[in-house]
Structure formats: C-alpha cells, structure tokens
Amino acid sequence: MIKKCKRIFISYAPKYINIYLNEEKKYEQLLDLEYSLIDDIKKESNLKLLDLQLKDLVSNKISPKYKTKVENWNKIIIDEIMEKEKSNEKLMNLLNMTFNEWIDIFTYKIENKFYKGFNLLQSALEKIYKKNDNNREYLSKLIFHLYNYKRWFEKKRERNELEKDVAEEKKEN
Numbered sequence: 001m002i003k004k005c006k007r008i009f010i011s012y013a014p015k016y017i018n019i020y021l022n023e024e025k026k027y028e029q030l031l032d033l034e035y036s037l038i039d040d041i042k043k044e045s046n047l048k049l050l051d052l053q054l055k056d057l058v059s060n061k062i063s064p065k066y067k068t069k070v071e072n073w074n075k076i077i078i079d080e081i082m083e084k085e086k087s088n089e090k091l092m093n094l095l096n097m098t099f100n101e102w103i104d105i106f107t108y109k110i111e112n113k114f115y116k117g118f119n120l121l122q123s124a125l126e127k128i129y130k131k132n133d134n135n136r137e138y139l140s141k142l143i144f145h146l147y148n149y150k151r152w153f154e155k156k157r158e159r160n161e162l163e164k165d166v167a168e169e170k171k172e173n
Helices: 002-022 043-050 054-058 073-084 089-096 099-106 120-131 136-147 149-155 159-172
Strands: none
Touching: 002 054, 002 089, 002 099, 002 120, 002 136, 002 149, 043 099, 043 149, 054 073, 054 089, 054 099, 073 089, 099 149, 120 136, 136 149
C-alpha cells in the first residue's frame, strides 16, 4: 500500500510541473521516472527523499519505456529551466519546494499557490477506484496511507531495531 502511495506521489510530481510549464509552452515535457526510485521503502532513504527538492526528484532517471530519450532527459530540461528562469520567482519556488511540501499540496494539506486548477489527487483516486472494481474499503485504506505517508516512515522500525528489541526481550526473560 505504501509503495502505491509513493508511486502516486512520484508519478504525479512531473505532471504537476508540466501543468505549470504548459501555461508558458517554452519547454519540453518532463517524463515519468524510473520505477526503481519507487521500489525502495527503507525508512532512512525515504525520509531523505521527503527532504529532496522537487527539481532534484524529477531529475532522476526517466522510465526505460521512453526508448528515444536519454535517461537524464528530465535533468536536462530542469537545468535549462533553472538557467533561463532564474528571475521567475514563482517557478523557482515550485522547483525548490521539498517532496514533503509537494505531498502536502497534492493531498490538499496546504494551499496550492502555484496552480489553482489543480485536481490531480481526485483524478488519481478516480482511476484507482475504477481499477479496483469500485472497492471502497481499498480506497479508504489508500487515502489513509496517502495522508499519513510521512508518519508511516517516521514510525517505521527498521529490521535492525526489531532485532535489537527481540534480543533485549530474550535477555529480560
């Protein structure tokens, strides 16, 4: 379930930036990211990911399904934007926000000051609802995890922590 949430957040981040960039139509579209970024659910790496700036997140390798594009396609576009749009404060704020801030915007926890017609969460949930045969229970669990994504990683106990706890319990007994 948490991988599903992470996939939603990461797959919609470039789409969100594209929506903003489409208003100006100066740049190529950012593409979907490679799945290996989503596959990792280790506590430490995901807490670091939450502090990563959006420009750095979307600059990761693109999906191999884009065979005609170089793997650092998004990085090239982001670098071009960062160079040409230094004076565009709103765009710089968008690209410099953290992944955690992006999640809060995506889940409507904080006000979206970049694009007012934003409704990616609603479209994502509608697709998932239809794909899962209108299963309300599944959708409820997914929404819960979407809204508690950061907390899940903060509370997650790593294998080493669990092993230490088990060893301490054995010593006590």
